Structure formats: C-alpha cells, structure tokens
Amino acid sequence: MKFLPLVWAGLKRKKLRTALTFLSIFVAFMLFAFLGAIKEALSGGVSMAGLDRLIVRHKVSLIQTLPESYKARIQTIPGVAAVCHQTWFGGIYQDPKNFFPNMPVEPELFLAMFPEFVVSDAEQQAWRSTRTGAIVGRVTADRFKWKIGDRIPLQSPIWGQPAGQAQWEFEIVGIYDGVKKGTDTSQFFFRYDYFEEARRQDKGQIGWCTVRIANPDQAAEIAAKIDAEFANSPYETKTEPEGAFAQGFAQQVGDIGAIVMAVVGAVFFTILLVAGNTMAQSVRERSGELGVLKAMGFPNGLVLVLVLLESCAIAMLGGFAGLGSAWLIIASGNPVPGLLPVFYLPVGSLVAGVLLAVALGIVAGVLPAWQAMRLNISEALRRVG
Amino acid sequence: MSYLNQMFAVTVFNLRSLPERKAAAITAAVGIAGVVGVLVGVLAIAAGFRQALTVSGSPEVAVVLRSGADSEMTSGLDREATRTIADAPGVARGANGPLTSAELFVIITLPKRSTGTDANVPLRGVEQGAFDVRGNIQIVAGRTFATGRNEVIVGAGAARAFAGLDVGRQITVGQNVWDIVGVFTSNGGIAESEIWADTAVLQPAYHRSDSFQSVYVKLVSAAAFQPFKDFLTTHPRLNVKVARQSDFYADQSTAVTRFITTIGVFIASLMALGALFGALNTMYGAVAGRTREIATLRALGFGAGPVVVSVLLESVLLSILGGLLGAAAAWFLFDGYRTSTINWQTFSQVTFAFRVTPELLGRAIGFATLIGFGGGLFPAIRAARLPISSGLRES
Numbered sequence: 001m002k003f004l005p006l007v008w009a010g011l012k013r014k015k016l017r018t019a020l021t022f023l024s025i026f027v028a029f030m031l032f033a034f035l036g037a038i039k040e041a042l043s044g045g046v047s048m049a050g051l052d053r054l055i056v057r058h059k060v061s062l063i064q065t066l067p068e069s070y071k072a073r074i075q076t077i078p079g080v081a082a083v084c085h086q087t088w089f090g091g092i093y094q095d096p097k098n099f100f101p102n103m104p105v106e107p108e109l110f111l112a113m114f115p116e117f118v119v120s121d122a123e124q125q126a127w128r129s130t131r132t133g134a135i136v137g138r139v140t141a142d143r144f145k146w147k148i149g150d151r152i153p154l155q156s157p158i159w160g161q162p163a164g165q166a167q168w169e170f171e172i173v174g175i176y177d178g179v180k181k182g183t184d185t186s187q188f189f190f191r192y193d194y195f196e197e198a199r200r201q202d203k204g205q206i207g208w209c210t211v212r213i214a215n216p217d218q219a220a221e222i223a224a225k226i227d228a229e230f231a232n233s234p235y236e237t238k239t240e241p242e243g244a245f246a247q248g249f250a251q252q253v254g255d256i257g258a259i260v261m262a263v264v265g266a267v268f269f270t271i272l273l274v275a276g277n278t279m280a281q282s283v284r285e286r287s288g289e290l291g292v293l294k295a296m297g298f299p300n301g302l303v304l305v306l307v308l309l310e311s312c313a314i315a316m317l318g319g320f321a322g323l324g325s326a327w328l329i330i331a332s333g334n335p336v337p338g339l340l341p342v343f344y345l346p347v348g349s350l351v352a353g354v355l356l357a358v359a360l361g362i363v364a365g366v367l368p369a370w371q372a373m374r375l376n377i378s379e380a381l382r383r384v385g
Numbered sequence: 386m387s388y389l390n391q392m393f394a395v396t397v398f399n400l401r402s403l404p405e406r407k408a409a410a411i412t413a414a415v416g417i418a419g420v421v422g423v424l425v426g427v428l429a430i431a432a433g434f435r436q437a438l439t440v441s442g443s444p445e446v447a448v449v450l451r452s453g454a455d456s457e458m459t460s461g462l463d464r465e466a467t468r469t470i471a472d473a474p475g476v477a478r479g480a481n482g483p484l485t486s487a488e489l490f491v492i493i494t495l496p497k498r499s500t501g502t503d504a505n506v507p508l509r510g511v512e513q514g515a516f517d518v519r520g521n522i523q524i525v526a527g528r529t530f531a532t533g534r535n536e537v538i539v540g541a542g543a544a545r546a547f548a549g550l551d552v553g554r555q556i557t558v559g560q561n562v563w564d565i566v567g568v569f570t571s572n573g574g575i576a577e578s579e580i581w582a583d584t585a586v587l588q589p590a591y592h593r594s595d596s597f598q599s600v601y602v603k604l605v606s607a608a609a610f611q612p613f614k615d616f617l618t619t620h621p622r623l624n625v626k627v628a629r630q631s632d633f634y635a636d637q638s639t640a641v642t643r644f645i646t647t648i649g650v651f652i653a654s655l656m657a658l659g660a661l662f663g664a665l666n667t668m669y670g671a672v673a674g675r676t677r678e679i680a681t682l683r684a685l686g687f688g689a690g691p692v693v694v695s696v697l698l699e700s701v702l703l704s705i706l707g708g709l710l711g712a713a714a715a716w717f718l719f720d721g722y723r724t725s726t727i728n729w730q731t732f733s734q735v736t737f738a739f740r741v742t743p744e745l746l747g748r749a750i751g752f753a754t755l756i757g758f759g760g761g762l763f764p765a766i767r768a769a770r771l772p773i774s775s776g777l778r779e780s
Contacts, residue, residue, distance in 0.1 A: 014673075020666040027659035031652065038648065060559045061492045061505065063458065063732065096455045099640075099729075157459035236559060238494075244502075251502040252727040252734065267656045270419025274663035277412040281670060336647065 003302075007309045014282065018314060021278050025318025025360070026325075028271040029353055033326030035268070036349025039261055040182070041340035043250040048182045049243035052081075052216045053113070054223055057208040057245075059236040063088070065205035066235050073229060074211060079222040081214045084109035087195070087207035091154030091168060091188075093144070100140045102154065102188035103207070104195035113210055116179045123148075123174030131194045133173040137185030139334065139341065141175045148172050152188075162198035186341040210242070275318075276364035279311045283368035290372045291380020304373040311365025312358065319357025323350060391691040395682060399695045400702070402678075406671060410703055413667040417707030417756060418714065420660040421749045425715035427649035428749075429739040431642055434726070437542075437737035438638035441521055441574025442631030444607040449600040449617065452624045456637065456731050457490035460598045466623055470600045473616045475609030479517055484603035486515035489587050492733050493558050493580075495547040497725075504725075506547055507579040507733040508537075508558070510587030510597075518603040519571060527552040527567030532583050538567040540577035542736030546725045550580070561590045575634060578725070578736040601630070637730050657756060664760025668700050672764040679768050680776025689769035696765035697758065704757025708750040715749075716741045 011018050040047075056074065058064035065087070074083045084106055091102040107127050111119060119127075119135055127133045136146060146152065154168045162168050170190050178185045196203060213222050223239035230237045240248075290303055298306075327345050334343040403410055449470050454460035462470075467487040470476075476483045489510035494503040513532060516522050530536035537556070544550045556563050563582065571577050584597065604610055607629075614627040628636070672679070679692060720741040728735045 016669055017666060020662050020669070024659050024662040024666065027655055027662065031655045031659065034651075034655070061494050063492050063505075090459065092455065155453070157454045234560075248502045248504070249727075251497065251500045252504045267419050267423040267652075267659075270416055270423075271656070271659040271663060273419075274412050274416040274660075274667070277408070278663075278666050278670065281409065336644075 003306060003309075007306060007313060010286070010306075010310045011314060013286065017278065017282060021275050021314055022318045022321075024271055024275040024278075025315060025357075026322040028268055028275070029319045029322025029357065030326045031271075031322075032268055032353050032356070033323050033330070033345055033349060035261060035265070036352070037326075037330050037343055037345050038340070040346045040349070041343050042253055043247075046243055046246045046250055048116070048180065048184070049241070049246045050114075050116075050212075051241075051243070052213055052219075053242040054211040054213060054219060054226070054239050055208055055242055055245040056211060056226055056237050056239045059227075059238040062208065064235075065202060065207060066209070066237065068204050068206050070230065070235070070237070071206075071209055074209060074226055077222065077225050077229065079213050079215065079218050079225070080211055082109065082113055082212040083209055084113045085192075085206040085209045086110075087192075087205075088158070089154070089156055089190075089195070090158040091156045093152065093154055098144070100143075100186050100188055102190070104192040105189050106192050107189075110189065113212055116183045117176045117185075118179055119174050119176045123176075126173040127191070130171055130173050131191060132170050134170040134188060134190035135174040135176050136172055136188045138175055138177050139184075139186040140188060141172075143186075146172055146175075148175065159199050160201065163200055165198075168198070181344045182342050182346075184341045211239070272360055275315075276360060279314060279364040280368045283307055283311070283365065283372060287372060287375060287380050291375055291377050294375065294377050295381060300373045304369045307369035307372050308362065308365045311369075312361030315361030315364065316357050319353060319360065323353045323357075388688065388690065391687050392694050395687055395691045395695040396698050398682075399699050402675070403699070406674065409667055409670055413664055413703050413760075414707035414710065416660055416663045416667075417704045417753050418711035420656045420756070421708045421711030421753050422715040422718075423656060423711075424649075424653045424752060425712060425741055425745055425749045426719050426739070427645070427652060428745050429715070429719050429741045431645040431649060432742060432745060433737045433740040434645065434735065435635075435638055435642050436740050437573060437578075437735060438575050438634045438728075439631060441519065441571050441576060442629070442634035443520065444610070444629050444631050445604050446518055446520075446630035447602045447604055447610060447613060447627055448630050448633045449602065449625050449627050450598070452626045454626070457488075457599045458492070458732065462487070462597050462600065462625070464595045464597070466625070467597055467600050469620065469623060470602065470617060470625070473602075473613055475604050475613035475616075477603040477605045479514075481514075484514050484517045486512040486518050486601045487584060487597040488512070488515070488599050488601060489584050489591070489593060490598050491587070491591055493556075495549065495556070497546060498548045499546075501548070504547065505727065505733040506543060507731065508587070509576075509579050509581050510584035511581050512584055515581075515601060518601045519576065520603070521572040521574070522569050522576065523571075524567050524569050527565075529567055529569075530581070530583055531566075533586065534583070535561060535563045535586055536566045537563045537580050537582045538569050539565055539580045540736075541568055541570045542577035542723070542725070543580055543734075544568050545723060546578075546734065546736050556580075558590065573738070575735060578734055637728065640730050641726065641728050641735075653752075657752065660756050661759050664700065664704065664756055665763065668696070668761050668764040669767070671699070672696060672768045675768075676771060676776050680771055680773050683771070683773045684777065693765040693769045696768050697761045700761025700765070701754055701757040704753045704760070705750065707757075708753030711753070712746045712749055716746065 058066055071083050071085055074080060086103040086105050089102045089104060127135060150172045152170045156168060213219060219241045226239045227237050293303060330345045450460035451462055471483040471485045491508050492505045493508050495506045497504045530538050539550045550565060552565055552568060554565050604613060610629055617623055617625050617627050719739045722739040725734050725736040
C-alpha cells in the first residue's frame with residue numbers, strides 16, 4: 001500500500017501518454033458494453049422465455065391461423081395447466097415505420113399466463129369493463145407519448161376494416177411494465193371478444209396458443225401429445241417450448257447478430273493491442289529508473305509487482321470508466337425502440353468486461369515487468385542520463 | 386535549401402529511420418488496419434443486403450398490390466382484377482398475350498442448414514409469364530416446373546441456406562407434397578431466396594380459391610409506368626397501388642438496411658475514436674523518442690514547417706498502409722461471403738452476400754487517412770515547437 005504513490009507517480013510521468021492510453025481503453029470497453037447490449041437485444045427473448053410454457057402454432061408456418069376450438073382441445077390433454085391464444089393483428093399506427101407488435105388476447109387468461117407483465121388491479125378491472133380497451137407496454141407508450149385514456153386508431157391490412165367503422169379504435173386503459181429488465185414492454189394487447197365481433201373475415205381463427213404445463217420436465221412429451229392430437233387434420237400443429245421458439249427467431253436474425261459480434265470483437269482486440277503496446281513501451285522506457293530502484297534495494301519481486309500494478313491500474317481505470325459510462329448511457333433510454341424492443345446491459349457482459357480489464361492490465365504488463373525484474377542493475381543504470 | 390527540398394529531405398529522413406521504430410509503427414498500422422477492416426465488413430453487410438433487394442428491381446417492371454397493403458402478404462386481388470391489370474395500357478405483350486404474372490406469396494418454415502432451427506422461407510406461386518416479366522431467371526440445375534403439377538423450383542440462395550432443398554427431393558407443406566425439380570438464379574436478386582411453384586396449384590393448397598396477392602407486369606418501357614399507374618389507380622372497379630419493382634424492393638429493404646447502417650455507423654464512430662487515440666499515442670511516442678534528432682535538424686537550420694509536414698506525412702503514410710492492409714484483408718475475407726437474415730417487412734428470410742465494392746474500400750481508406758492526419762497533427766506541432774537547446778540535451 002505504501003508503494004501506491006510510486007505507482008501513481010509512474011503514471012504521471014508522461015501525462016499525455018497516460019491520458020491517451022486511458023482514453024483508448026475507455027473507448028474499447030464502451031464498445032464492448034454496447035456490443036453486449038445489442039447482442040442481448042437481438043437474442044434476449046431466449047433468456048426471458050418461460051420454462052413452463054409451450055407455443056403451439058400451425059405446422060406449416062406461424063403466419064397460418066388455427067381454429068379457436070383448438071384451445072379447448074389442448075386443455076384436455078393431461079399435463080396442461082392453462083391455455084391462452086394470441087393472434088397477429090399487424091395494426092399500423094399512422095405509418096408503417098411506427099411498427100410495434102399488437103395482438104388481441106383474452107385478458108384474464110393472458111395476464112395469468114404471462115405474470116411478467118405487471119398490470120395494476122385497477123387497470124385490469126378497467127380492461128375487463130372496456131370492450132375496446134387495450135394495454136400497452138411502457139416502451140411503446142413512451143415512444144408515442146401515450147397516456148391512459150388516449151384513443152388509438154390502428155389500420156390493419158391483414159384484417160381489413162372492422163364492421164361498421166373506418167378503422168380500428170382502441171382506448172388505452174393501462175400501461176404495463178416488465179417484472180424483469182429484459183421483459184419486452186413494446187407490445188400492445190386488446191380484447192379478443194371485440195376483435196372477433198368486429199372482424200369481417202376468418203372468424204373463429206386465432207394465431208397461436210401458449211400452453212402452461214404443470215411440469216417443465218415433461219415439455220417434450222406434452223408437445224408431442226399436442227401435435228399428435230391434431231395430426232392429419234386440416235390444421236396440423238407444431239408445438240415447442242417457448243425458449244426454442246424464441247431461439248428460432250433469434251437464429252433467423254442470428255447470422256447478422258453473430259457477424260456483427262465477431263467483427264466488432266476483432267476491433268475491440270485491435271484497439272486493446274495498441275493500448276497494450278503503449279503501456280509496455282512506457283515501462284521499457286523507464287528501465288533506467290527501475291535500475292535505480294533495484295540499486296536502492298527493492299527486491300526483484302517487488303519491482304515486478306509495481307510494474308504490474310501500474311499497467312493494471314490504467315487498464316482497470318479505463319475499463320471501469322468505459323463500462324460505467326456505457327451502462328449509464330444505456331440505462332438512460334433506448335435510442336431505437338422500433339428496432340430493438342429491449343435494450344439493457346446484462347450483468348454477464350459487465351462481469352466479462354471487468355475480467356477483461358484486469359486481464360488486459362496483466363497481459364500488457366507481464367512481459368515488460370518480467371524483463372524489468374530480471375534487469376541487470378549496472379546495465380540499467382547505464383541507460384539513465 | 387528551399388522549403389520544398391527541406392520538406393522532402395526531412396520526410397525521407399524520417400521514413401528511413403522507421404525500421405528502428407518498427408514495433409510502434411507496426412502496432413499503429415495494425416490498429417488502423419483493424420478499424421478499416423471492421424468498417425468495411427459492417428458496411429459490406431448493408432451494401433450486400435441492399436444489393437440483393439434492388440439488383441433485380443427493374444424500372445420496367447411494375448408491381449401491383451391491393452391499396453393499403455404494406456407487403457405482398459397483406460394484399461389480396463381477385464381474378465377479375467388481375468385480368469383488368471393485364472389489359473391496362475403500357476403492358477408489354479408476348480407471343481401468348483400480355484407479359485404479366487399474378488402471384489401468391491406465402492411462408493413456410495424450413496430448418497436452416499447452419500443451425501438446424503426453423504426459419505421462414507418465402508414460397509411464391511407464379512404464372513408462366515413470370516419468367517418473361519422478371520427477365521433474369523436462369524435454371525442452373527434440373528428443369529422448370531410444369532404447370533398443373535405439384536412441382537417447385539428453388540432459388541440458389543434458398544437451396545444453399547435451408548435444409549432439404551435439393552433437386553430430386555420433396556418438401557411437405559401441410560397435406561401437400563411437392564417435388565423439387567430445379568434450381569434457379571436471378572442475378573443475385575431477392576428471388577433467389579424464394580421457392581417458386583405454379584400459382585394455380587398453390588391456390589387450392591392454401592384454400593385461396595381464386596384470389597392472388599400481387600401482379601408483376603412487364604411494361605413496354607420505363608416511361609410507360611406513369612400512364613399504366615394512372616389507369617389503374619383511377620379505375621372505378623380497382624383498389625390498387627402500383628410501384629416500380631425497383632422502388633418496391635428498395636422500400637421493402639428499408640428496415641433492415643436502416644438497422645444495419647445505424648448500428649454500423651455507431652460502431653464505426655466509436656472504433657474511429659479509439660483508433661484516433663491509439664494513433665495519437667503512437668505518434669506522440671514516436672516524436673518523443675526522436676526529440677534529440679528533431680532538435681538537431683532544427684539546429685542545422687531546417688524550418689519548423691518541414692518538420693511538421695514530415696511528421697504528419699509519416700503518420701498519414703502509416704495509416705494509409707494500415708488502411709490498405711485492412712481493406713485487403715476485408716476484401717479477401719468478406720467479399721462474397723454468403724449469409725441470410727430475416728426481413729421483418731416480409732417476415733421471411735433474405736439470402737445475400739457481403740459486398741465489398743471499390744467505393745466502400747475507397748471510403749474506408751479515406752477514413753484511415755483522416756485518422757492518420759488527426760493522429761499526427763498535434764504531435765507534429767509539438768515537435769516543431771520544441772525549444773532547440775533543451776531538445777539537444779534530451780537522451
């Protein structure tokens with residue numbers, strides 16, 4: 001501890017170099033943190049998926065509908081605790097660029113199936129009593145500055161016009177938040193009974209069902225049973241755990257995600273290489289001073305530790321500052337809610353960043369420190385002056 | 386010695402002493418190479434995606450959808466409408482009548498070859514006129530499908546990306562089994578991500594009775610588009626929207642291109658900043674290590690200006706070297722690399738290849754030069770303002 005001023009003095013030796021190295025490392029770690037957030041945004045659905053939920057969709061493709069009567073039939077299968085359905089509405093709010101997912105659901109069943117959506121009791125009550133009522137997630141509400149009581153018109157190219165009106169109109173009765181940070185709060189849910197009554201085609205058809213099973217270990221078994229129930233019917237199903245379903249979507253974007261990650265990872269390491277080399281260079285330049293320390297009686301081991309401390313100090317300062325600022329920026333809001341519904345820095349990335357900062361300090365400093373330790377005192381002293 | 390001569394002499398002197406400082410120089414060059422390589426890689430993704438969506442978009446082909454539809458999937462046209470569209474003014478005619486193709490667009494799920502997970506693959510029902518309308522469809526394996534049969538041809542991109550799409554195999558879609566009889570290319574365009582079948586056979590398979598989703602029309606010339614469009618949009622019995630194929634495709638690619646470009650630009654800016662600090666550090670170090678030499682030069686009478694220019698030139702040269710290295714690596718590694726992603730606007734996969742264009746490379750190297758310039762300017766000025774006597778005393 002008493003040698004910390006020595007380490008600090010070493011860093012202040014060439015303030016400009018230290019500052020620039022600090023800044024390079026700062027930027028590299030900021031990049032790393034944003035990378036973590038983007039990766040999580042592209043594939044986060046997988047980690048948020050319910051372990052005890054299955055998705056039942058039309059076997060051919062998600063865009064095909066299933067009959068609503070399937071819900072009751074799925075309920076009778078042993079092992080199934082609850083079933084609820086959703087349908088892709090594809091509603092457009094003013095302009096297709098303002099995209100957000102919107103679906104008709106059965107309020108009580110839906111909220112029970114998805115406890116991660118937090119809706120207050122008063123809002124739930126309002127939803128039950130307002131036929132055209134809808135709840136919207138915090139992210140979308142903030143994006144368009146909607147408040148409870150606003151009337152939202154949506155156009156649906158898929159379902160056409162509702163009976164008796166020019167466009168679909170909903171009243172916001174609640175704004176939901178997610179119970180966890182990674183929960184998607186960009187969606188818009190309205191009542192299925194209103195939807196069924198007002199739509200003019202494909203009545204009685206729904207998009208997909210979510211099934212809660214009593215025992216998550218039986219997922220594969222129950223999925224097979226559900227599919228067997230509807231095999232060879234006009235609407236065959238494919239059932240899979242919610243995690244696998246989300247994974248499939250992540251994989252579809254996936255190639256892009258993996259490529260961006262790999263490519264940015266490369267630059268991250270390149271920037272670190274440069275910073276590392278500079279740190280190593282600064283130690284090599286001061287071998288004369290290290291010779292003086294050794295001549296004064298500092299043990300070799302201590303010299304090694306001092307050099308390592310110096311490189312670790314700057315690496316960790318830069319790294320923590322970079323991770324910290326990125327975390328603050330990310331926490332301040334989602335800059336692209338239309339493209340990435342969730343945007344936060346996962347703890348895993350933070351921890352990995354911290355470990356990388358320490359590793360950088362050690363790796364950049366170890367070779368010069370080792371050389372410094374083994375320095376021949378008289379040779380080193382000759383380099384002074 | 387004239388100014389120019391001085392500049393030249395000092396610069397050559399600096400460059401010649403570069404081998405003594407090769408560790409630092411190489412690190413700086415590698416740093417810039419990394420930045421350039423990554424920038425090119427990310428921009429190549431956006432360029433490749435856009436290319437796939439627009440290369441086959443011809444201004445002489447028009448796409449007609451139902452009014453209000455934002456993509457083919459949400460559109461619907463009945464047979465009567467498709468007949469009216471085919472008889473509109475401006476439609477090119479072939480031996481068998483107007484060159485049009487009334488089409489159906491659906492999605493099926495097939496596992497990707499790379500991950501085994503399901504992905505949305507476009508299945509398009511076309512009429513025989515489609516080959517003449519598109520103009521660039523080539524059958525590269527097998528043969529085209531026969532009308533009236535459960536046969537499909539698969540695009541080269543789709544065949545590469547999804548499992549089971551080989552000539553001679555079959556795909557089962559619900560209750561229907563289709564034989565894969567051929568593979569086609571379309572000049573690298575979007576159609577290569579699709580599977581094509583006969584509309585008349587696809588309709589009953591999807592319970593669509595007699596409705597279609599879009600009509601692709603070959604116009605007599607690009608100029609014929611406006612009268613064609615006006616005729617259809619003012620027709621009392623039609624409710625359609627008409628776009629040139631090129632505009633339609635460009636429109637369908639905006640979301641993904643915007644996503645990639647936004648993220649790409651953001652990342653590139655951060656990278657550039659990091660590289661700038663790295664370059665500054667390296668150049669300051671380079672100048673600091675040669676304080677005595679520079680002071681000697683100044684004492685000999687070389688002006689401050691040539692010193693500044695020489696340091697700047699050294700930095701710029703190193704960056705350009707690094708930039709060329711990075712550009713070459715990026716071109717070698719990335720150009721033509723095939724991948725696919727989901728286009729949220731059509732909810733189906735688009736296969737495309739990274740595209741490293743000369744323009745992209747030029748921009749990236751220009752970028753590197755800027756970084757080199759920025760990284761060399763302040764160290765150069767510092768070198769020039771060194772007090773000569775104290776400089777001579779430095780070790």
